[in-house]
Amino acid sequence: RRLSILESPKFAQKKRKKIIIKTLLFSICILLFIFNIILFLRLPYLQISEININGAIKLDANLIRQNLISKLDGNYILYIPKSNILFYPKSSIINDLKNSFIGIDLIKIKLSSFSGLEISIFERKAEALICDGFYNEDEKSEKCYSVDKNAFVFEKSLFFSEGVFPHYYFNLNENKKILGEYFIDSNLFIKLQDFIKKLEIANIPVLGLLIGDSGQYELYIKNFDSSDATVYFDDKIPFEKTLENLIIFWNDAILKNKT
DSSP, rough: OHHHTTTTTHHHHHHHHHHHHHHHHHHHHHHHHHHHHHHHTOOOOGGGOEEEEOOSSSSSSHHHHHHHHHHHHEETTTEEEEBBTOOOOOOEEEEEEHHHHEEEEEEEEEETTTTTTEEEEEEEEOOOEEEEEHHHSSSSOSSSSEEOTBBBEEEEEEOOOSSSSSSSOOOOOSSSOOOBBBSOOEEEEHOOOOOOOOHHHHHHOOEEEOOGGGGGEEEEEEOSSOOEEEEETTTSSOOOHHHHHHHHHHHHHHHHHHH
């Protein structure tokens, strides 16, 4: 008799109702839990309400702040605020600021208070000047750019007199983008910077360096009589050997000039 009751349609329907009710109650509990989590994450004191920008000297701190605020606007999956201190898009902010402001070298972000964000900006520093065209004492190129230690071009620049920064000259293709790009390979640039620095240590006054095609270079230096001289060399011979030969020649010329 018990088996017949368990197999009856009425009992099966009752059992099905219990399962539906349990499933419905479980679903409601899950939804209430998610709803409460969303309400918690949307609480005002959990939102970033203050942004401090440090280290911006040449760059406009207000523009950086506006850009950052726009990145914090909106929600994840419609309901979770991007401005929440637990879920703000840190990596996305860093990448977006670097793309929008090429003068930024490094960015550090941290929470400065419970609802504050502190942005530390490290700007790129000019290590050299690159100018379009050839070196000419009377006509200085107006197309000059500042580059950092890795040959990254980050801003247009006025022409500075020799001695402030090493000067590099090259022929700029009008259709080629230069700002926000590496004008030569970083490793090559580091070698050239070291080459020029060692020349200056050896008291050889460098006026500039033309970077030609196929590894050819023109080095402009100031002679004993204050005239300009050009030294031609290429990368077929290691820079160290070229440097050594030039220093020997220069020192020998000084001795001959004294005698």
